[in-house]
Amino acid sequence: MASFIPEEKIVEIREACNIVEVVGETVVLKKAGKNYLGLCPFHAEKTPSFTVSPDKQMFYCFGCGEGGNVFTFLMKQQAMTFPEAVKYLADRTGIALPERRQTPEQKRRLSEKEAILELNELTMGLYQKTLRQDPKGQPARDYLAKRRFQKDIIDHFYIGFAPAGWDNLTRYFQRRGVPLELAERAGLVTRRKQGQGYYDRFRERIIFPIRDNRGRVIAFGGRVLDDALPKYLNSPETDVYRKSRSLYGLDKAQARCRATELVYIVEGYFDVMALHQNGIHNAVGTLGTALTTDHARLLRGYIGQSGQAILVFDSDEAGIKAAHRSIDIFAQEFVEARILVLPTGHDPDTYMMTYGPEAFQEKARDAKGIMPFLIDAAIERHGDSMEGRIKVLGDVAESMAAFQDPVARSVYIKYLAEKVDIDETAILDRIRQVSAKARPNTGGRSTFSAPQTSSPGKRSGGSKIERQLIAMMLQFPDILPEVRKENIVGLIDDPHLKAIGQDIINGGESLTASGARPEGHEREAIRRLRAQLSLIEEAWNYKGCHSLIHQFVLTKKRREAVPLEEQIREAERSHDEKRWLQLLEEKQRRVKRDREHRCKTGFPNEVD
Numbered sequence: 001m002a003s004f005i006p007e008e009k010i011v012e013i014r015e016a017c018n019i020v021e022v023v024g025e026t027v028v029l030k031k032a033g034k035n036y037l038g039l040c041p042f043h044a045e046k047t048p049s050f051t052v053s054p055d056k057q058m059f060y061c062f063g064c065g066e067g068g069n070v071f072t073f074l075m076k077q078q079a080m081t082f083p084e085a086v087k088y089l090a091d092r093t094g095i096a097l098p099e100r101r102q103t104p105e106q107k108r109r110l111s112e113k114e115a116i117l118e119l120n121e122l123t124m125g126l127y128q129k130t131l132r133q134d135p136k137g138q139p140a141r142d143y144l145a146k147r148r149f150q151k152d153i154i155d156h157f158y159i160g161f162a163p164a165g166w167d168n169l170t171r172y173f174q175r176r177g178v179p180l181e182l183a184e185r186a187g188l189v190t191r192r193k194q195g196q197g198y199y200d201r202f203r204e205r206i207i208f209p210i211r212d213n214r215g216r217v218i219a220f221g222g223r224v225l226d227d228a229l230p231k232y233l234n235s236p237e238t239d240v241y242r243k244s245r246s247l248y249g250l251d252k253a254q255a256r257c258r259a260t261e262l263v264y265i266v267e268g269y270f271d272v273m274a275l276h277q278n279g280i281h282n283a284v285g286t287l288g289t290a291l292t293t294d295h296a297r298l299l300r301g302y303i304g305q306s307g308q309a310i311l312v313f314d315s316d317e318a319g320i321k322a323a324h325r326s327i328d329i330f331a332q333e334f335v336e337a338r339i340l341v342l343p344t345g346h347d348p349d350t351y352m353m354t355y356g357p358e359a360f361q362e363k364a365r366d367a368k369g370i371m372p373f374l375i376d377a378a379i380e381r382h383g384d385s386m387e388g389r390i391k392v393l394g395d396v397a398e399s400m401a402a403f404q405d406p407v408a409r410s411v412y413i414k415y416l417a418e419k420v421d422i423d424e425t426a427i428l429d430r431i432r433q434v435s436a437k438a439r440p441n442t443g444g445r446s447t448f449s450a451p452q453t454s455s456p457g458k459r460s461g462g463s464k465i466e467r468q469l470i471a472m473m474l475q476f477p478d479i480l481p482e483v484r485k486e487n488i489v490g491l492i493d494d495p496h497l498k499a500i501g502q503d504i505i506n507g508g509e510s511l512t513a514s515g516a517r518p519e520g521h522e523r524e525a526i527r528r529l530r531a532q533l534s535l536i537e538e539a540w541n542y543k544g545c546h547s548l549i550h551q552f553v554l555t556k557k558r559r560e561a562v563p564l565e566e567q568i569r570e571a572e573r574s575h576d577e578k579r580w581l582q583l584l585e586e587k588q589r590r591v592k593r594d595r596e597h598r599c600k601t602g603f604p605n606e607v608d
């Protein structure tokens with residue numbers, strides 16, 4: 001790995017930054033004893049099991065088993081490569097990375113993303129300038145004035161204008177010597193189908209730069225000034241832009257979302273701007289796509305465990321559609337979501353213009369939860385005749401099945417039972433039917449079934465005492481001479497724990513050096529296990545450690561003394577196949593040994 005970043009630099013960077021701060025930027029963390037706790041960004045959960053240790057500079061999730069150091073966190077959560085994570089943290093901590101010889105391929109791959117970001121920044125600047133002062137920007141200035149957007153909000157969101165014409169940006173790039181192939185990969189220009197050359201993607205459109213949570217321009221959205229189609233045009237996905245993970249305005253909204261534990265999710269760019277202009281700064285937009293699990297998880301990182309998302313729509317129809325589409329996402333990610341539908345003919349902008357921002361916020365406070373909203377909408381649609389009520393049940397049963405949380409589910413069942421006057425058990429039966437139907441095709445829909453009984457992180461790795469021993473070795477290195485003397489690692493059965501133990505004894509060489517190091521998922525499992533064990537809370541001291549070692553050695557000896565047959569039966573009973581095979585081999589060995597012994601002495605060996 002990281003062939004061009006010297007090891008000592010990596011260590012220096014890791015020591016200079018605080019993992020709690022880095023993680024805390026995207027995950028709400030609360031202090032709990034020595035550690036910090038938050039909702040895991042890597043799996044859906046309702047109660048925090050994601051632990052960050054400032055002492056050890058590690059994170060570990062007791063729910064899904066994800067764990068590691070600050071680099072691993074950025075690689076997993078922000079999809080950075082290792083060199084990117086190192087560079088990001090180096091920049092943050094002000095540590096200069098030496099310029100090293102890189103292969104052209106390394107250079108190209110690393111710099112491609114940076115080059116695209118730089119090009120986006122350049123493009124944003126040009127479009128902003130056009131909007132501010134170019135005569136060609138007049139139609140856009142008129143349009144924004146008509147919609148009553150003020151200059152400071154326009155600047156706040158770096159709004160620009162791509163004027164009419166096919167090659168304004170293309171020629172601008174050419175003058176500056178920007179390779180147009182790169183601009184094409186950035187999604188800014190398009191290759192002509194016939195003939196040679198390129199043309200601008202955005203023409204005669206208001207430009208909304210889409211920035212990530214770190215404020216980097218990752219893409220653009222463009223809106224026409226009239227009724228031309230398509231009304232909105234977005235950048236294609238690129239090396240720096242993933243639609244399903246990006247939200248418009250997040251860079252401006254994140255601090256406020258954190259402070260209020262609330263986020264407004266609106267549909268359009270102008271909606272986001274309108275909310276901000278009215279002093280509601282915790283608003284983001286979904287960029288014209290359906291909300292994804294990634295979005296929900298990302299937002300949950302800012303609003304935290306008790307946070308709320310309010311989805312704002314300008315019509316019942318849009319609200320119902322979105323509610324049906326996103327209910328599983330919110331239910332599975334344990335994000336409390338409400339639906340706010342504005343009166344017909346209003347969007348957030350016109351609503352606040354007419355009634356003021358306070359009225360909007362009040363309406364938000366009264367907004368219905370996503371499930372009651374769907375139930376009420378279904379009743380409205382089908383009426384309360386007998387047939388209507390049955391249809392209502394049919395409409396909402398599937399959505400109700402999305403709720404994993406039994407408390408939430410029973411609350412909604414009660415709500416529906418009262419509204420349509422159908423028995424609760426009948427409703428429950430219907431939901432079960434729907435779930436059962438959904439289960440075989442494993443579409444992830446059937447969250448009504450029992451929760452997962454185990455997660456890979458929890459299950460892996462040996463007996464309790466073996467895990468304790470490794471935790472001790474990781475956290476209390478003073479004991480290592482004793483561990484060596486008693487050959488504790490040699491006595492450990494679990495192969496992963498043994499590997500970690502050997503690694504510690506060897507001073508951290510065997511897993512990192514080349515040679516017989518485990519590969520792929522094996523290595524991943526060991527890494528996770530190691531992170532987990534180094535975070536086990538325990539106050540280590542000599543006395544405790546000695547007694548742990550003593551106890552372990554004793555257990556081992558005692559087990560040796562248990563008749564082999566008994567041990568084999570026990571392994572069989574507990575389905576411990578590995579141990580069972582080991583024991584069978586041992587048995588064969590002993591039988592052989594006994595035979596030899598008998599040959600020599602004429603007496604059976606007395607061990608078994």
Ligand SMILES: [Zn+2]
Nearest residue numbers: 040043061064
């Ligand atoms: Zn997790």
